[in-house]
Structures are given as C-alpha cells and as structure tokens.
Amino acid sequence: MMYIIDTANLDQIRKCVEFYPIAGVTTNPTIISRENTDFVKLIKDIRDIIGPDLMLHVQVTASKADDIVKEALLLKEAVGGNFYVKIPISQEGLKATSILHNMGMKVTETAIFTQQQALIAALAGADFVAPYVNRLDNIVSDGVQVVSEIVDMFKAHDIKTKVLAASFKTVEQIHKIAMSGCHSVTINPELFETLTYHPMTQYAIDDFNADWESVYGRKSIAQIFEGK
C-alpha cells in the first residue's frame, strides 16, 4: 500500500520526504489556498522537493471538459515528472478524463462518494479514484465499507484503476482501509506522525538507553568501536 501526503506546505513536505516512505503528494484547491501564495511557484517548488519520480497530484478548478483538458496540460507542463491531474467527478469531468486518458495523461478522479461513481470513473480512464472516507462517515455512511466495495469491485472486474482513499481523521480509519486491500491512502502530515508514534515505543527506547548507560555510560557504539 502506498502512503501519500495531502498537503501543499513546503516545510511539511520536506520533512515527510526526509523521514517517511511516501509515494507522493496530493493537493486540492483548499489545501493550495491554505498556503496563500503564488500558485505556479508553489507547485513547482513541491516538484523540486519531491523530485521527478514521486507522484504529484494537482487538481483542476475548471468545470467544462475543454477547460479541464487545457488546465491539465498547463499543469503537466509546469510541474512535469510523475504527474496526475485531479478531476472532481462530473459529466464534464468524465468527458475530460476520457480525452486526457487517450492523450496519455494520468488522471485521478476525485470527490468520489459512491461505488458506482468509482466504477464509471475507472471505465472513463482514471488511473486512481479518490473516495472520501471521513466525509462519508460524517454523513452517516460508512467510508471504509464504500472503499472496500470499490476495491472488491475493481478486482472482480479486473479493472486496473487504483483506489486512493482520502479524507481521514483517525488512525482507525487508515488501518481499516489498509486491511481492505486498498492500494493507497492520502493523509495529512499530522495524522502521518500519529501513525508512527506510540508511547509504549518511547518507553521501550528510554529503557534501552537507561540500561546501556548503566554499564557503558554515555559512550555510543560508534565511540566504542573507534576506541574513544
């Protein structure tokens, strides 16, 4: 399963690229707006930080198919590398998805709330579909179940489109999505940190350090080898 980070904050992206095995970065107009800065420079800076191989997903704001296609090509030209254009699902969005797919562009169909939206987006040529887990939970639906059924449906029909589950608020949601066989999740950096931290782990590390120091003092293993 791939972990992707859902942010346009350059400091957070730098940190995640340095420390975590992330497969890329996703953004949307809300996330971009939070940075309140030059849009084109921002997405180019993200590409510079993550390099050409990690995925960068950037969303269009146009609503007509021709305009979506135009924006997609401009975005691809600006950021290059492993680029996915995010298109919210709609009639025009599906039309644009087919056009872009036939042009060889990679598409992530986003704002998915139902299994059938996901299936139709896949058939239109989307490489990823992005269902919104927490927003589904918030409307008393079941985000994990919707994602699981999309994953199963794609398997049953031998559809190569991958599922990129998005919109998370809890570690439990992420874990259940991972157990469903979902291909990828995009999560904000704060939530990513909560996935790796556990107080019992810190307790164990503190114990190791105390036991080591009781015999070897503050000498590290490297210092012992170097005879210092």
Ligand code: G3P
């Ligand atoms: O990219 C979509 C995702 O960021 C939505 O997340 O937290 O706004 O529901 P959220």
